[in-house]
Amino acid sequence: MKKVHFSEWGIESPKYWGLLALLGVVIAISGGAAWYMEHNGHWVTGMTNQIVWGTPHVFAIFLIVAASGALNVASIGTAFDKRLYKPLGRLSGLLAITLLVGGLAVLVLDLGRADRLLVAMTHYNFKSIFAWNIFLYTGFMAIVAIYLWFMMDRRMNKYYKPAGIGAFLWRIILTTGTGSIFGFIVARQGYDAAILAPMFVIMSFAYGLAIYILVLLYAAKLDGREVGDKVLFRLKNLLGVFAASVFYFTLVYHLTNLYGTENHEYERFILLDGGVYTALFWIGWVFVGNLLPIALVYHPSIGKTRGGIIAAATAVVLGGLATIYVVVIGGQAFPMAIFPGKTVLSSGFFDGVNGQPFLYSPSLPEVLLGIGGLALTLLLTFIGIRVLQFLPVTLSDEAMDPHHVKS
Amino acid sequence: MTGKRSITLLAILVSGLLAGLGTAFAGEAVEGTAKADKLEHCVEPTPVMRRRHFEFIKHQRDLTVHQGIRGSKYSIAGCVDCHARRDAQGKPVPVNAEGQFCDKCHEYAAVELDCFECHSTVPGGK
C-alpha cells in the first residue's frame, strides 16, 4: 500500500456553509422543541408514568450505540492490524465522538431537570449502571481523542497502537454498559436478559458501520474523492456480516425467551399481537434492519452498485431505529407482571387492566429532539473534516493496492 | 399545529408567567404583616443571615431529608412562615412574589431562586 495522505474537506465555501446552515436550522428547531418540553413539563410529550422513556431515548440510545460501533473501523486497522482499514481510522474516531455527543445531548435535554446536569456530575451512586455510564461516556470521548491525536501526530505514532487497543477495549465495555442499562432491570420481563448486553455490542457494530459508510460516501462524493471498490466492498461485506450477526442474536434472544414459559406472554406480545410493536419488530427490526441489507449486500449485481450499498446502509440505520424502539418502548408497553397468575380487573393507576398494554404515541417535539441529535452529529462531523485532515486524499483501488491492475 | 392549539399554548405561557409572579392568588402585601417585620433579627444576626442563609438551609435540607431531623432553627418552612406578608384580606402573599422578601433581594443580586419550584411559598401548607 502506498503512503496515505490526508487532507481537509475541500468543498466550495457556499456549499459548506449552506450545509452547516441547513443543519443549524434543524438543530435550532430541535432546540426549540427541547425548550418547549422543558418549559411546560413532560405533559406535552407522549411519555407517561407507564411509558417513562420515549422517542428521545430511542434516538439517544441509537446514537450512543452507533458511536461505539463507528470506532470499529479504526479498531480493525489498529488492534487487528488490517492495513486496508488504516486510512479509514481518522474518520472513524471522529464519528465515534460526534455520534456520542449527539446522543448524549438528546439524553440530557430530555431530563426532567436538565438544569441540574451539574448535580449528575457531582453526586454519584456507584451501584448505578447509569452512573458508570457517565464515566464510560466521558472516558470514551477522552480516550478516542487521544487515540486520534496519536494517529494524526507523527511524533506520537509509536504510541498509536496501545491507544487503539485501549479505545477498542473501552468501547466494548461501553456498549456492554449501555446494554446493561436494560439487562439489569429485573422488574420488566422484556429486559431482564443477560443476552441484551452482547446483543447491544453487535448492534453497535452494524449501526456504527452503516453510518460510517454513508458519511464516507457522502463526504467523498461532495469533493470528488475516489472511494474504490476494494475498500467499499470490504466495508459492505462487513456490514452484511454484522447485520447477519444481529439477526442471529435476535433469534437467540427470542428463542431462549420462548424456552421459558414465564416469558411466553411477552413473546406473544412482541411476535404476534402487540400491534405497532409487532409490526415494527417484523417489518422494521427483522426485515428492514436485518434481511433486506443482507440480501442487498450479497446480491451478485445490486451488491456491487453504489446505490445498492447505500440502500443497505440506510436500511440498517432505519431498521436499527425500529429495533431500539421495540426494545425500549415495546419493553415498557408490555404490562409488568406485578401479580403473577392474576388478572387485573381494575386499577387506579393503569396496571395493565385485563392484560392490556400501555399506550404511547410519540409527540412531535420528541421526534424533533431526536432528529436534532442526528443533525448535531453531522454538523460536528462536517466541521471536523473541514478544519482537520480526517479524510484520506484518495481511497482508489490503486492507492490501496500497488499491484492492482486497472481493468 | 392548529391555531386553537397555539392559542392554548400561548394562554398557558401567559398564565404560567402570572403564576410565577405570584400575583394571581393574593392581593398587594401589607407592610408589617409578616412575623419577621416585628422582630429585631432572624435566627442569626442579620449580616450573618444575609451572607450565609443558603448554607444554613442547604445543610438543614440534607439533615431533614436523609435523617428526618425537623426540629431545628434553620428550616425553609420557618423562612416562609416568618417572612410571608399578608394582603389587606389577611391572605398570605408568596415570599417569592414580585417585591416580596425572597424575590426582592434575589432579584437585586441576580441570584436564581430555585427553592420554590417545589417548596410552598406561603405559610401553613397552601
Add this chain to the structure above:
Amino acid sequence: MSSVNDRGRRDFLKKSAIAASMTVAPGVVLQTLQARAEPRTTAVTSKVRWGMLIDTNKCADGCNDCVAACDKENGIDLVNKPEGADDALWERQRPHWIRHVKLKDNITGRITNLPMMCQHCEYPPCVDVCPTGASFKRADGIVMVDRHICIGCRYCMMACPYKARSFIHAEVAEKLTHTPRGKGCVESCNFCVHRLDNGQTTTACQDACKHKAIVFGDLNDPGSEVSKALKQYPSVQIRDDLKLNTGVRYTNI
C-alpha cells in the same frame, strides 16, 4: 403496652388543649399545634423499620378512602391538569402514590381488592439504579426521593417492579409545606414521613381505612401491632421471587 397507653393519654391531653385554645384564643392555635408536634432532633436509626400489613379480605371493592386521604395528605389533589392537556393522556401522567387494584385469580376466579403503593423494599431496585443517589433508603426503612438531587432521568421508574413511582409532568402551582413537589422530579409514597418525623405514628391511608385493612408500625419492635399481626397471620410479599424484602406485606391475596 404501657408506653402506648401513655402516648394515647398524652395525645388526648394535647388534643383537648388544642380544642380549648381554639375556642378561647384562635390567634394562638398555630403555636399550640407546633408545640404539640414533637419534631425529631436526632437522626433516624435502623433500630426502627417502618412497615405495613394489608389484609386484602378487609379491603372493600369500590372503596377509595385511602387513595383520597393520601391525595389530600400529600397535596396530590393540588396537582392540576395543565390547560390544553388531553384528559386521557393526563390521567396517565398525573401522580399517584397509592392506588386501588382489583384482581381475579386466573384459575380459581377469586376476587381480591388491595391498595398498592411503594413497598419500601429492604433492597430497593430504584435505589440501586439511581445515578445521583437521589433515590435512597432512610435508616428507618423508608424509601424516598431527595428532590434536591433528582435529575428526572426516570431510571428508578424503569426499575421499580411495583410501578410505584410518578414523574411530575407539569408545573405545580400550589404545594403543601410538608410535601414539596415540582416539575421534573420523581416521587412516591414515603409512609407520610412528615407525620413520623413530627412524632405521629400513623399514615394517612391507615387512618382513613374504615375497614381497618391497613396496619402500620415498626417491624423491628416485636410488641408493635404490625409485628404481632405478622406473627399471627400468614402474609406474602408481592413479587417475592425478586427477594427484595418489602416493608409492605399482604394477607389473603
